[in-house]
Amino acid sequence: MSTSPGRPPAEGRVRVSAPRAQAAHIPHRTSVSDEVAQQSDVGELMVRSLIRSQLRLALVVASGFIASLLLCWALVRWIPTVSDANVLGIPVPWLILGVGVYPVIGTCAWLYVKAATKNENQYRDLVDEK
Template sequence: MAPDEAPARVRITSPHTTARPRRRRTVEQEIDEETAIGEVYMRSLVRSQLRLALAVAAALVILVGSLPLLFLLTDLDAVRIGPVPLTWWLLGVVVYPVLFGVGWVFVRASERNERAFSDLVQRP
C-alpha cells in the first residue's frame, strides 16, 4: 500500500441495529397473555379489593356484632318506645339502614378501585 493511499473503509455495525425493534406491550396485553407483569397488575387489584372487603367486614363486626354485647351490658329492655322495647327497635329498624349504608360505601369504594385499575390499564 502506498503512503498516499487511504486504507479501505470498513463498516462496523452493531447486531442490535439489524434486529427488528421490540414493540412495547400494553398493560392489557400483559394481562391477556398472563405474563408475570400482568399477574402483578391483577394481584394488585385483587389485593386492594380484599383489603376493602376485610375493612367492611371489620366495620360490620364492630357495628352489628357488638349489639349483643351492648344488650348484655345494659338494660335496654327496660327502655320502651311505645309498646316495643328499645332492643327490638335497634334490631328491627336501626340495623337495616346501617347495613344499607355499609353496603353502599363498599360498592362505591369497590367501583373506585376498579376505575383506578381500568385507568392504569388503559394508560398508553
C-alpha cells in the same frame, strides 16, 4: 448504493436498499392491557393486585359491620336503661337489633360499592394507560 451482482443498473434508475439486519433493534413496547390479555407475569401481577385490594376492602367493610353489630349488642346487653325501655310498647332492644341494623347494612353496602368501583376505575385507568 447496491446493485444486483453481475448486472449493471439500468440507465437513470438506482436501487436503494437498507437491510434490516444492520438496523438498530428498537424494543417493542407492550402496553399493560396487552400484558393482562397475554397473562404474562406483569399482567398476573396487575390482576393479583386488584384482587388483593378488593379482598382488603371486603375485610375492612365486614369488620366494620361486625364491630357495629357488636356495639349494638353491647349497648343492649350492658346498659340497663336501654334494655328495660319500651317505645310504643315495643322493647328498645328489639328496635335496635331488629330495625336499627338495616341502615347499618345499607351504609356498609353503599360504602363497599363506592370503594370497589373506585378500585376498579383505578385498575382500568392503569391498564388503559390514561
